[in-house]
Amino acid sequence: MTDPRTVRRVVTGHDSAGRSRVVDDRNVEAITSALMPGFVAYQLWGRDEPPAFPDDGSPSDVETWFPPREGSRFLIITHGPEGLAPPPGVDTAAATAELERQMPGVLASMEPDGSGMHVTDTMDYLLVVRGEATLELDDGERAVLRPGDVVVQNGTRHVWRNYGTEPCTVVAVAVGADRRPPRTENADVGVRS
Template identity: 35%
Template sequence: MNQNQKPFRRIVTGHDENGNAVIVSDAPPVHTQLVGGPGGPTFFEIWHTIETPAPIHHQPDLPDESNLVLPPPKNGTRIRIIEFPPEGEEIRKLTGADAAAKFKSMGDEKASTNTGEAPHPLMHRTETVDYGIVLEGEITLVLDRGETIIYPGDVVIQSGTNHAWANRSNKICRMAFVLINGEYTN
């Protein structure tokens, strides 16, 4: 977590042996990963489910992934926080191969759609429905045709579309994402 950003906790609830609601865990996220080295985004993996409907256990099992995986599991969900630093020249100059390598480090090389003519080098597409909520800062959502600035409290519903995130401000943008496994109909 960037030293200027307010830390956050992951609080997991469950049930005790008598069926009463209790706090199972209250700590920072256990899996954090800087992607692409200095100047890249930091991913805070919060939780994922492996099926829908999600089984509800008295004591929830902590997710067991040791590496960053961009999409949720098949038929599952994923929640993460991402801190996007201000975008520098190193991002704007990425080639298609560079972009594919960055997505490979996130466990989904095929998500990259940078063909050299994309409106942003980190354009990508996943077979998911994503809810993105800006918590702090601002960020630009870049699509094939058009873009818009997203501010704190704004929510983006990303329906498997080709997109990129560009932080053109001078401070970090923190976003929460809920990813739901999807399936293209055409």
């Protein structure tokens, strides 16, 4: 990667005779936000429906940052260390609108208290490739992750923090899922519902 603001993406597909071909080879531009210094994201690929082959390799128009049921997203995300503040004079309304344009639905998934906690109807597979990430869950439970560590995030309420001194980069695949009401115990009769 020569330019830190782009990631090269090579896409294969099938030609009219069914042979495999490279159908796209280009750089994907970084998503950044004045609201989140040190944050860089790349939406490398996404589908809002399951794949079917043969496929000509054309990109799919996706409407939201997080995939719907049966959809998927392929992402690289970098978080700067905790404590980085937006530069003085940032136009918060304009920066918020730009972030919503670049990452539709992300802000709506965040809890309104500003904590960064959120829940998505996705199963996420994440690999830490640089730095240190802390996954925080309900009741303050934490898992500290370093390069080579992976997380399978099963639609739980969570937030990512970077308490380290350098940026943390994760590679992630998000797969859309169904959310069902939680199973509860009936203490009187011992029946699960």
